[in-house]
Amino acid sequence: MTASRSRTIIFTIAAVLSLVGLAESTYLTVQFLSGETVVCAGSTGCFEVLGSKYARIGSFPVAGFGALAYFCVFTFAIFTAFGYRRARTFFSLTVCAMFVSTVWLLYVQAFLLHAFCRYCLFSAAIIFFLTGIVVASRPND
């Protein structure tokens, strides 16, 4: 397999993953902004996490920043897949920033709130996959 072809495949996978994260975080943002609470129905952990002070920055939900970050990752992944070399650096930087944020949010859930939110865990899984792509893909791919 040529480097160009493997790069296309790897970053297309990254783009698809970030699309899933984008859909989830957009959904959470809209639910937050519309005041809908069904999103957590039956899950006390979800309420404890999404209702905590850590779930927002000012009056804007953290999920909204997540949606923005996922969109950036998607954009950089698509451009990298199409051979734009500089986009790869931005992709790596954004994913690294998201990884650090995710570790912080997991710490908050585990040690400060003692509760976990299913949406946050799903998003964390996506970001770990994306981080894996950053680490595993060779710079000349």
Added chain:
Amino acid sequence: MRRYLPFIIVGVVALLTVGSGVLLYRAHPPTVLKGGNSANISKADADKLHVRGDRDAQVTLEEFGDFQCPPCGTISSHLDDLVRDYSPRVRLIFRNFPLPVHAHAAQAAYAAEAAGLQGRFWEMHDLLYREQLAWTKAPDVLGLFNAYAGVLGLNLDRFKADMQSPQVKEAVEHEHEQGAKRGVISTPTIFVNDVGVSPQSLNEAGLHAAIDAALKGSASSSPKSK
């Protein structure tokens, strides 16, 4: 063409994301029915009342409820349906009547009242009934009420202070006393235009019948209806 393809893909995804977000926001059904206050109740009392439905409704459903009582949770959704179905002829007034046998009922009532001080009584009311099974078993029920307040976008510091405030506790106690004076001993107790509905009729059909009778009564007694 290939040169522009990534721009097109990113643009399409951006449009789809914003478009679906707006659609989702607009499609979000109104979970809370709101309304004005009772016309035949004094202004001071009316300001404290929790009214759902039209202010000029002919029929008033008055519920004495306990957030920890399972039948209250069940009947709550029926009452909402009735207010919707009969709109604008029926309104609902909710009054707190926490029973001492329910360990967290009073705190739940305080939570709803505290949310009401920030204009979100009905949102908290609906949430408490919907999540009743979850919070009644929670080890830290106050923490969970704070989380509910957070999800509803309330000012958390104010909510916590209001939950402990004499103003909120007095409001709940006042409603409880009013209920006791009117002979309420269990929940839910429902009055339709001040006439108590028997426990056997506390179902959809029974409430429909009671409302229809009240509408008939108010139509025959009102000169406007002719």
